[in-house]
Amino acid sequence: MTLHASNVSWKRGGVLVVDGVTLHPGPGRMVGLLGPNGSGKSSLLHLMAGAATPTSGVVELDGAELGSLKRKHIARAVAVVGQHAHTDIDVTVRDVVRLGRIPHRGAFGGTDADEDAVDDALSQTGLADKSDRLWRTLSGGEQQRTHIARALAQQPREMLLDEPTNHLDIHHQLELLALVARLPITSIVALHDLNLAAMYCDEVLVLKDGKVVAGGTPADVLTEDLIAEVYEVRARVSVDGNDGRVHIRFDAAARHEVAGESRVSGTRSVLHP
Numbered sequence: 001m002t003l004h005a006s007n008v009s010w011k012r013g014g015v016l017v018v019d020g021v022t023l024h025p026g027p028g029r030m031v032g033l034l035g036p037n038g039s040g041k042s043s044l045l046h047l048m049a050g051a052a053t054p055t056s057g058v059v060e061l062d063g064a065e066l067g068s069l070k071r072k073h074i075a076r077a078v079a080v081v082g083q084h085a086h087t088d089i090d091v092t093v094r095d096v097v098r099l100g101r102i103p104h105r106g107a108f109g110g111t112d113a114d115e116d117a118v119d120d121a122l123s124q125t126g127l128a129d130k131s132d133r134l135w136r137t138l139s140g141g142e143q144q145r146t147h148i149a150r151a152l153a154q155q156p157r158e159m160l161l162d163e164p165t166n167h168l169d170i171h172h173q174l175e176l177l178a179l180v181a182r183l184p185i186t187s188i189v190a191l192h193d194l195n196l197a198a199m200y201c202d203e204v205l206v207l208k209d210g211k212v213v214a215g216g217t218p219a220d221v222l223t224e225d226l227i228a229e230v231y232e233v234r235a236r237v238s239v240d241g242n243d244g245r246v247h248i249r250f251d252a253a254a255r256h257e258v259a260g261e262s263r264v265s266g267t268r269s270v271l272h273p
């Protein structure tokens, strides 16, 4: 069993921002959550983290509705890496990563196993030499990696990541997604970069206006037609190398044309409001 969302909808501020979404990732799979700004990716991750209750439908962990489970029970299985995290408090990188151990701690505080998990997470994210630095003095990318390390220290079975490559340079983007792909856990990752999704995800789910537009392997889903329909961008999609992964090349000159077409069909155009 794993974390499942079945036909979930969520009304926020009177607007349906997640609309009948079903996501049943296979254990150990890495699922990319794709879609334009405001399509409902973060909202779906909120629901799957148990941070909000769906208006209808159900999110279950091992067959039990999230709302019926204790937070600590959920936190032992599911780690969340959100988009924004700030603090002005003077905490070290190691302190932040240690937070990941809270769901596992007994009444008598931390153990050697907790410290081992923290060391391991720091080393996997390349932060071992920064563990004594104050978190607020790190660069945006280093702060982001600290949050990934905190999630790894949690030793979860499921990981929910909301645009984890934000702020990361290309080296660390590739390294981070390769790390998540390697982990023997189920991960759901909201991403904007379609090429990164194609490179690392086993499956992708594409949302638009809160609804699922398509789901399946990146090669099956990320077609030129889908990209034009969902993102209003023209692209060339080709198979890259011999691993069957697709590569997407965006056609900058054709953006106006696609945006123009969508205007004619009545869809809101970002380029020509």
Ligand SMILES: Nc1ncnc2c1ncn2[C@@H]1O[C@H](COP(=O)(O)OP(=O)(O)OP(=O)(O)O)[C@@H](O)[C@H]1O
Residues within 6 Å of the ligand: 012, 013, 017, 035, 036, 037, 038, 039, 040, 041, 042, 043, 044
């Ligand atoms: N706190 C809130 N209250 C009301 N509506 C919200 C709230 N947060 C987000 N929304 C709305 O929910 C819709 C979906 O937003 P969400 O953040 O889930 O999309 P997203 O796909 O993650 O977007 P992005 O790619 O820009 O991060 C948007 O229309 C957004 O304006």
